[in-house]
Amino acid sequence: MKIVGTCIRPLPEKWGDKIVGMVHSFTDGLKILKDVRGFLASLVLSFFVWIAMVLTYYPIILAFGIESQLPVMTAVLIVSLTIGIFISLFPTPAFLGSFHLACVVALHEIFGISEAIAVSYGIIAWLVAMGFIISAGLVFILKDNISFKEISTSRETIT
Numbered sequence: 323m324k325i326v327g328t329c330i331r332p333l334p335e336k337w338g339d340k341i342v343g344m345v346h347s348f349t350d351g352l353k354i355l356k357d358v359r360g361f362l363a364s365l366v367l368s369f370f371v372w373i374a375m376v377l378t379y380y381p382i383i384l385a386f387g388i389e390s391q392l393p394v395m396t397a398v399l400i401v402s403l404t405i406g407i408f409i410s411l412f413p414t415p416a417f418l419g420s421f422h423l424a425c426v427v428a429l430h431e432i433f434g435i436s437e438a439i440a441v442s443y444g445i446i447a448w449l450v451a452m453g454f455i456i457s458a459g460l461v462f463i464l465k466d467n468i469s470f471k472e473i474s475t476s477r478e479t480i481t
Contacts, residue, residue, distance in 0.1 A: 375402040378454075382447050392433050401447075404428035421448050 326345050330338040354360045379398050383389060388397060401424075408424035409417045425444030429435040435443075463473075 372402065375405070378451055379447060382443060382450065385446075386439055386443050388429070388433075388435060388439070388443070391435060397429070397433065400432060401425060401428045404432075416452060417448070421451075 323342075323345070326342065330341050333341070354364055376398050379401050380394065383394055383397050383401075388394075404427055405421055405424040408420045408427070412420040412423075414420050422441065422444035425447060426437065426440045429440035429443060430437045
């Protein structure tokens with residue numbers, strides 16, 4: 323924290339406070355490394371998230387016929403990794419835009435696939451991923467008998 327304090331000294335206080343808050347948040351996240359059980363659970367869950375991404379993007383790559391131009395698993399891993407990086411660095415509501423840009427960068431810029439196909443792939447992959455998330459959310463909302471009024475009320479309580 324002394325190094326962070328030295329680095330943020332020339333910045334406005336408001337920015338410094340934000341940076342200190344982010345550093346504290348980051349270091350709090352690293353505490354999972356001390357908890358072996360929590361760390362292993364994080365590894366297993368991360369593995370399942372990556373498997374889910376592969377299972378989502380693999381059939382879409384096959385549907386677009388991209389596999390004839392490059393190895394499918396390479397494409398799936400690069401697209402998944404690029405999407406993960408872009409949505410982390412450029413978080414937008416529902417990953418709108420950052421997800422699509424990641425697909426274009428991975429497919430068009432890295433692999434040389436036509437830009438039109440890369441954009442189309444991004445749109446379809448996003449619709450499939452978000453469609454699943456929204457559908458699953460609706461199933462749990464209905465299963466737990468939660469009304470949309472309760473959801474909007476709880477949002478007001480949080481903020």
